[in-house]
Amino acid sequence: MTTGSSWWRRIGFGLLGVALLAGVWELYTFLGPAEGVVVGGVTVLPRTTDLAMPHIWVMFERLFEPVTSAAGSPPMWSAVLQASAFTLGVAGVGWLVAVVVGMLLALLMQRFRSAEQAVLPWIILSQTVPLIAIAPLVRRWGSALEIGEFSWENWMSVALIASYLAFFPISIGALRGLESPDTNHVELLHSYAAGWWRTLLRLRLPASVPYLLPALRLAAASAVIGTVVAEVSIGLRGGLGRMVVEFAAAAGGDPGKPWAPIFGAVLVGLLAAGLVSLIGLTLRRFRRAEVPA
């Protein structure tokens, strides 16, 4: 399934998709009405002015110009790459925390039916709390935390918020996966006098892989989004979220500039999804049909 030629084909199709998107964008800015399409006072299609939809080449040219005209200002692409690396790092930490917490919760819920009944509603409820409400709280609690040499940094608050978004699909997906083995398989292991641990290792965990992988990918996307939003929310310096807000101020005079961090966010999303696919490769033995989360 992953022979050399098929890899090339997939990359080719990916690039074709990007080119198609760029083509549609340019075609619409060329053909679409300057004031957009408005039906009954509601804008259905956006304006096609250079401000609203700058040309692709304007955005790309901007990547190779310095961020500001100040002396020693790095070129945009390098600043964006740096911010992307920062955001990816924070999102990665958040994702790891989410995997640990999500798996532990799933194991707990699988082991004790009463835990599932008690915890599951809270897990679902946790996702209805708006991020902007918890972000300043997390920062405030974090700043009071100091254990010996360790002191809480703002980036940890952001990672924690990212994990808060990301643990949800993992715990739900893993629970479904752990509970997926047929009763006769479970009973077979039971008849071998295999305890809960052994059943978990030999049967439940392998069976959960097809459920877990899409959940991990979903969690990676959530972690990236959570990181960017939390960066804006608490004003963490260094990442893409802050860049998005700061560059928005230049939207009028320098329309290409606000798009640079958006490209960065796309890159981070692709990298995160790619890294999760690598995990999928190492677990290929357990992947039968993948089940959408």
Place this chain on the structure above:
Amino acid sequence: MKHSKRLALGVGAIAAASALVLTGCSTGGSSNGSDTDSGGLTPVKLQLQWFAQAQFAGYYAALDQGYYEDEGLDVEILEGGADIVPQDVLAAGDADYAISWVPKVLGSIEQGANITNVAQIFERSATTQISFTDKNITEPADLAGKNVGSWGYGNEWELFAGMQKDGVGLDDINLVQQAFDMNGFLAGDIDAAQAMTYNEYAQVLETTNPATGELYQPDELNVINWNDVGTAMLQDAIWADAGKLDDEDYADTTVKFIKASIKGWVYAKDNPEEAAAIVTASGSTLGESHQLWMTNEVNKLIWPSTNGVGLIDEDAWVRTVAIALGTQNETGATIITTEPPETAYSNEYVQKALDELKEDGVDTSGDDFEPIEVALNEGGN
């Protein structure tokens, strides 16, 4: 049986770990009070209301020029964010001082935040409502029937008060939520947009007018300035923890902090280019000409100072409180419902700081202040 034993062990381990984390929390909270470290300097945290930008040039200049250190303070500047409320951070004890607008804090004080305005750095308001000249909006009365932009979140009160003064109700306008950028205004969706003199106004002037091929010029815009209308409210002020001001050390630190901050603003007045560069070096990514414009405009809000920088003008305070009490927003709510407590502001500390500065020969009124001419480049670069 075996597995339940293991499980009990696991649960016990988790419980132990969480207990450890919790004790860590509680000891961590009390460890950093007002104790001194790093060479006898008093650690001070200042919470800003937004990211590093020239709006806060004086504080960054004071830090860069060592004015805080001269006063024995080790100042750490905490940047704000979209959801960071500086007065809440201060009231929660996570910062020693905070920069915020008076109307925004008045609401927090009524909600129970025990904090005091110890220095009113900005004497004038920077909030304006701008429109292209062809819309013919030169006074609040002209806003009737127009699409009027506002950011909300406490930035709308001067606009509402100005409209109320001219008899324009909120039903008479179409209130539009404004974004971080000025694209809504430039595209014509907003007839009159909210703009800070030091930021959004410049953003428009950094944009090419498609009709002329040149940047928009000031004479293409009408500006309603709330200082002229008479509904200006007090903006950037230094807020301190009212509960801690009884503590002599903190009161003393407050005077020192105000003194060094004012020196920073004097530096920004005399050296706008250098001050702008300091802010950029502190991590702001605003364009160079935009940063300098902001420094210059912020200087205009402070200098020349009628009573000496930071001294709270009784009349301006009373006006701000009156607007906060009497102006209704679209839901009929006012900022506050009763007069703020006496602790809401105090000139005691800033007066001490001004006296000390006068002794040192520092000019704190800046009567000779002349704003510089800043040429904006496209995109603020």
